[in-house]
Amino acid sequence: xxxxxxxxxxxxxxxxxxxxxxxxxxxxxxxxxxxxxxxxxxxxxxxxxxxxxxxxxxxxxxxxxxxxxxxxxxxxxxxxxxxxxxxxxxxxxxxxxxxxxxxxxxxxxxxxxxxxxxxxxxxxxxxxxxxxxxxxxxxxxxxxxxxxxxxxxxxxxxxxxxxxxxxxxxxxxxxxxxxxxxxxxxxxxxxxxxxxxxxxxxxxxxxxxxxxxxxxxxxxxxxxxxxxxxxxxxxxxxxxxxxxxxxxxxxxxxxxxxxxxxxxxxxxxxxxxxxxxxxxxxxxxxxxxxxxxxxxxxxxxxxxxxxxxxxxxxxxxxxxxxxxxxxxxxxxxxxxxxxxxxxxxxxxxxxxxxxxxxxxxxxxxxxxxxxxxxxxxxxxxxxxxxxxxxxxxxxxxxxxxxxxxxxxxxxxxxxxxxxxxxxxxxxxxxxxxxxxxxxxxxxxxxxxxxxxxxxxxxxxxxxxxxxxxxxxxxxxxxxxxxxxxxxxxxxxxxxxxxxxxxxxxxxxxxxxxxxxxxxxxxxxxxxxxxxxxx
Amino acid sequence: xxxxxxxxxxxxxxxxxxxxxxxxxxxxxxxxxxxxxxxxxxxxxxxxxxxxxxxxxxxxxxxxxxxxxxxxxxxxxxxxxxxxxxxxxxxxxxxxxxxxxxxxxxxxxxxxxxxxxxxxxxxxxxxxxxxxxxxxxxxxxxxxxxxxxxxxxxxxxxxxxxxx
Numbered sequence: 001x002x003x004x005x006x007x008x009x010x011x012x013x014x015x016x017x018x019x020x021x022x023x024x025x026x027x028x029x030x031x032x033x034x035x036x037x038x039x040x041x042x043x044x045x046x047x048x049x050x051x052x053x054x055x056x057x058x059x060x061x062x063x064x065x066x067x068x069x070x071x072x073x074x075x076x077x078x079x080x081x082x083x084x085x086x087x088x089x090x091x092x093x094x095x096x097x098x099x100x101x102x103x104x105x106x107x108x109x110x111x112x113x114x115x116x117x118x119x120x121x122x123x124x125x126x127x128x129x130x131x132x133x134x135x136x137x138x139x140x141x142x143x144x145x146x147x148x149x150x151x152x153x154x155x156x157x158x159x160x161x162x163x164x165x166x167x168x169x170x171x172x173x174x175x176x177x178x179x180x181x182x183x184x185x186x187x188x189x190x191x192x193x194x195x196x197x198x199x200x201x202x203x204x205x206x207x208x209x210x211x212x213x214x215x216x217x218x219x220x221x222x223x224x225x226x227x228x229x230x231x232x233x234x235x236x237x238x239x240x241x242x243x244x245x246x247x248x249x250x251x252x253x254x255x256x257x258x259x260x261x262x263x264x265x266x267x268x269x270x271x272x273x274x275x276x277x278x279x280x281x282x283x284x285x286x287x288x289x290x291x292x293x294x295x296x297x298x299x300x301x302x303x304x305x306x307x308x309x310x311x312x313x314x315x316x317x318x319x320x321x322x323x324x325x326x327x328x329x330x331x332x333x334x335x336x337x338x339x340x341x342x343x344x345x346x347x348x349x350x351x352x353x354x355x356x357x358x359x360x361x362x363x364x365x366x367x368x369x370x371x372x373x374x375x376x377x378x379x380x381x382x383x384x385x386x387x388x389x390x391x392x393x394x395x396x397x398x399x400x401x402x403x404x405x406x407x408x409x410x411x412x413x414x415x416x417x418x419x420x421x422x423x424x425x426x427x428x429x430x431x432x433x434x435x436x437x438x439x440x441x442x443x444x445x446x447x448x449x450x451x452x453x454x455x456x457x458x459x460x461x462x463x464x465x466x467x468x469x470x471x472x473x474x475x476x477x478x479x480x481x482x483x484x485x486x487x488x489x490x491x492x493x494x495x496x497x498x499x500x501x502x503x504x505x506x507x508x509x510x511x512x513x514x515x516x517x518x519x520x521x522x523x524x525x526x527x528x529x530x531x532x533x534x
Numbered sequence: 535x536x537x538x539x540x541x542x543x544x545x546x547x548x549x550x551x552x553x554x555x556x557x558x559x560x561x562x563x564x565x566x567x568x569x570x571x572x573x574x575x576x577x578x579x580x581x582x583x584x585x586x587x588x589x590x591x592x593x594x595x596x597x598x599x600x601x602x603x604x605x606x607x608x609x610x611x612x613x614x615x616x617x618x619x620x621x622x623x624x625x626x627x628x629x630x631x632x633x634x635x636x637x638x639x640x641x642x643x644x645x646x647x648x649x650x651x652x653x654x655x656x657x658x659x660x661x662x663x664x665x666x667x668x669x670x671x672x673x674x675x676x677x678x679x680x681x682x683x684x685x686x687x688x689x690x691x692x693x694x695x696x697x698x
Contacts, residue, residue, distance in 0.1 A: 135609055142616045149623055158634045165561060165627060172568055172620065173556075179613055180575050186606065187582035 001050045005060040005073050007043050008083060008130060011036050012123035016116040023112035030098050033115045037094060037122065041087040044126075048080035052501065057508070057518040059132070067519055068193040072132030076515060077505035078329060079129045082258055085333050086129070089250050089340045090122050092484045096344050097243035099476025114154065121147035121247070128255050132519060133193045134182050137259065141178065141223070145171050148252060151244045152236065159239050167236035174222035181215035188212060195519035198266050198512045206270065213268040217260060224256025226314055227284035230307045234291065237306075238299035242347025245299065249306050250340030254332055257313045264317055265325065265509045275408065277318030282412050285311030285419040292426045298346050298356045301430065302339070305382065305423055309335055312419075315412050316397050321404050326506035327396030330499055334381075334389040334491055341484035342378040345371065348481060349434065351473050358430050363439030370478065372435045374485050379431060381488050383424030389491035394420060396499065536585045541577055548574035561628045565621065572617040579610045 015036030019029045051058055057076035061067060075083070097114070124143025131137035149171070153164035186192055188208060189200040201209060218229070225233040233253070237245050264273055288308025295301040313335070316328030346356060352368045353361045365372045381388040394416060401409045491498060508514050516524060548570050556567025587602035 135612070139612065139616070142620075146616075146619060146623065149620075153627065153630075156630050156634075161627065161631045161634060165631065168624065168627065169556075169564055169568075176568075176571055176575050180578055182609070183575065183579040183582050183606075186579070186609070190603075192605075192609070 001047065002058045002060050004043050004047055005058050005075055005130065006062070008040060008047075008075075008126040009073075009123050011040050011043070012119040012126065016119035016123065019119060020113075020116040023116075026101075026112075029112075029115045033094060033119055034091070034098075036119060037087060037091040040122065040126070041084065041091055044080060044083040044087050047075055048077070048084050051075055051077055051080050052504065055504070055508075055514075057515060059518050067132070068191045068196045068525065071136050072193065072195070072519055073130045073136075074132040074195075074515065074519060075130050076518075077501070077508050078258075078261070081329060081333065081501070081505055082129045082254070083126055085336050086125055086251050086254075087122070088487065089336060089484070090118075090125075090247065092480050092487075093243045093247050093250075093340065093344065094118065095483075096246070096347065096477050096480035097241075099474040099478075099480060100241075100243060100347070113150065117147045117150045118247075120144075121151065125251060125255060129258065132195065134185065134197070135192045138175070138178055138182060141255070142175060144252070144255070145175065148248060152240045152248070154241060154244065163236040163239040166232050170222060170232040170236075174219050177215065177222070178219035181212065181219055184215060185212050193519070194262070194266055195516045196524060198269075198516050199524045201267055202270055209268060209271050213263065213271045213273070216263050216267075217273075220256045220259040220263065221280075222256075223253065224260060224314075225253050225307050225310055226256075226280060227287050227307070227311070230284065230288065230310070233307055234295075234300050234303040237303045238297065242343065242350065246340045246343035246347065249303065249343050250336045253306065253310055254336055257310065257317075257332060260314070261317055261325070261328070261509065264320070266512050266515060269512065274318050274320055277314055278408050278412055281311045281314035281318055282415045283311070284308065284314060285415050289419045289422045289426070293422060295426075296357045296359050298349065298358060298430055298434070299343070301426055302342055302346060305426065306339055308419055308423070309339075309382075312394065312397055312416060315416065316400065319401055319404055319409065321400060322503070322506050322510040323403055324397065324400035324506075325509055326499070326503035327393065327400045329502040329505050330389075330396055330495075331393035333498070333502070334393045334488070337484060337491060338378055338381045338390060338488045341481065341488055342375070342382060344477075344481040344484060345375045345378055348473055348477060349375070351477075353434065358433040360442065361434035362437045362442035365435040366439075374481055375435065376431065377485055378488065379424075379427035381492075383427055384420040385424065387492060389488060389495060390420075392492065392495045392499070537581045538586070541581055545574050545577040545581065548577065561624075561631060565624050565628065568624070569617075569621065572613075576610050576613055576617075579606045579613065582606050 015032055019032050022028045022032070047058060055077075057074050057079075059075075060073045062071040062073060065071070097118075121144050124140050124145070124147060126140075127143060128137050128140030131140050149164065149168050152167055153160050182192060185197065185201075188204055189197055191197060191200065201212070204212075222229045222232075237248050240248065264277075285308050288304050288306075288311060292301050292304035292308065295304060312331055313328050316324045316331060348368070348371045349361070349364065350356045352371055353364055355361055377388075381390045384390040384394050398413050398416060401413050552567045552570030552572075552574055554567070555563050555570065558564065558567070583603040583606040585602075588596050588600045590601040590604035
C-alpha cells in the first residue's frame, strides 16, 4: 500500500507535463487532467481506507534514504482525509471549468496553460499534506502558491493584475517568514524531519520553543487568513474566474489551517497556545462576518464569510482536546465542501443574472429556479441550520468547548453562535434580494437592508471587477455544482461515520508517538551519526 | 554553535534594507526588496550550519568531524531556485502592469497583417492624392489660367483606380 503514497504527487505532476506538451489539443488536455484527478482521488481513497483500517500511518522514504537524512512522506488519517476531500473538490471544479470553457466557446480563456497550472496546484497541495518534513512542506506550499499566482492572474486583465500583486506580495512575505522559521528551527534542533522535531523540540527551553512556534504560526496564519493577517483575502480572491476562486476559497486557506494543526499538535505541543489562539479565533470570526455584512457583492461577501469561518477552526485547534480536534477536522471537511460549492453557485448566478451585486440582481427565482435551490441549500448549510453539516460541525465544536470549560471558551461559544446567525443573515439577505425580489422592483428599490452596502471596486469602464462578461451556463457547470452540493448533503447524511473517522484521526493527531514511531520504527536516533557538529 | 560575525551583520543589513524597500509603492522596488529579504533568509539558513569546515565529500581522507553541515546548503539551494522562479514571475507581472498602465486594454488589440497592409495602402493613396492636387495647382499657376478651365478638379476615376 505504501507504494501508492508518492503517486499522490507524481500523477498530477506527470499530468501537468503532458497537458503542457499537448497544449494545442484541448480535448486531450481535458481528458488527461480529468483522468489524473480521478486517479488521485481513487488512490487517496484507497490509502484512507487502508490507513484507517490499520491505524498506522503509511510512511515512504523517498529514494530509500532513511529519515532523518532523506525526505519522508507520511500519510496518517488526517492527511488522507484532507487529500481525499481536496481531490474531490479539484475534480468537481475542473468539471465546472471545462463546462464554462464550453459555454464561453473559448473566447477569452487561454486554456492551454489552465490545465497544467491546475494540476501543479493539485500536486503542490497534496505534497504539502503528506510532507513528513518541514522543508518539503515549504516546497509543497511554494508549488501551490506559484500555480495560484498564475491562476489568479489568468488572462492578465487590469483588475486581475492589480489583485494579483497584493496576493503575490503577501504570499511571498509569508513564505519568507516560513523559510526563516525553518532555518531557526534547524539551528535549534539540527533537523527538519517532523517526527524527529517532535522529539527534540521538547528538550529546548520553553522561551525558545515559544519564539520558534510564533515564527512558524505567523507564516501559516497569513496563508490561512487568520485575523489580523486576513486583509488580503477579500481583495484578491473575488477577481479570479469563478472556478479558480472556488478552489482558492475551498482549499488554499485550509492548507494553512492544516499546517497550524500539525505545528500545534505534533511539533509544539508543550507551548501553551490555548488563550492566544482562542482570542485570535474569536476576533477572526467576528471581524470576518462583520465585513461580510457590509458587502453588496456576493463574491466579496462569501470571501469575508470564508475568513470568519476560519475562526471556528482556530477555535477548535485552540481548545486542543482530542474531541475538539476531531470536531475541527469534521468542520474543515464541511467547510471545504460547502465553500467551494457556494462559490460555484455564484459562478452560475453571475452568468444567469449578469452581475454579482445584490443591489442589481433580482427575480432569479423565476429565471433560474434550479440555481436558486442550489444556493438555498448551500446558504442554509453554511449558516448552520439543522440538520445540515454546518450545524453538526458547529455543535461538535461547541460541545468540545463545553467539555473543557473556561470563561473564555464560553465567550467564544457565544461569538460562534453570533457569527453563525450573522452568516445566515448575510446569506438570507442575498436570497431575498437576488432570488426572492421580483425583477421589476430592482429599479429604485429602497430598503434599510441594503442602504449602506459597499459595492465591489469598479474598473475604469464601469463594470464591477471580476464579473464575467460571458453569459449562459452549460449542463456540465450545473452538473458539477449539483455534485458538490450533493456532497455537502452526504456529509450531513453520513455525519455519524464521518465524525467517528474524524475522531479517530484526532486520536492519531493527539498522540504524536504514533506518528513518530511510524517514521522511526527502531526508535528515535539520539544524535546524527558523524557527531553533532554544534 | 559558532558563526561568522560578518555574515550575521550582512544578513541584518540585508533584512533591514529589504524590508525598507519592500514598503515602497512601486512594484519594482517591492521586487528588489523581495530579492534582498530572500537573500537575507538564505544567509540565515547558511548561518545555521554553524562553524566552517571541509567540503562534505566522503573520499576516505576527510574525518566526519571536520566536514561542514551540508543540509543547510541543500535547503538554501532549493530556496534560491524557488526565489528565482518567483522573481521571473514578478518581472512578468511588472511588465504586464506597465503595459496595462501605459497602453490600456487597447494595447492588446492585435491588428491582422491584412488590416495593416490596407492601412499602409490608404496612407500611400492619400499622399499620392495630395501630390496630384499639388501638381495640378502648379500646372495651373504656370499656365496662368483660372480654375474655370479645369473640367475636373478632382482626380478622375482612372486616377482613383491607379491609387488603389
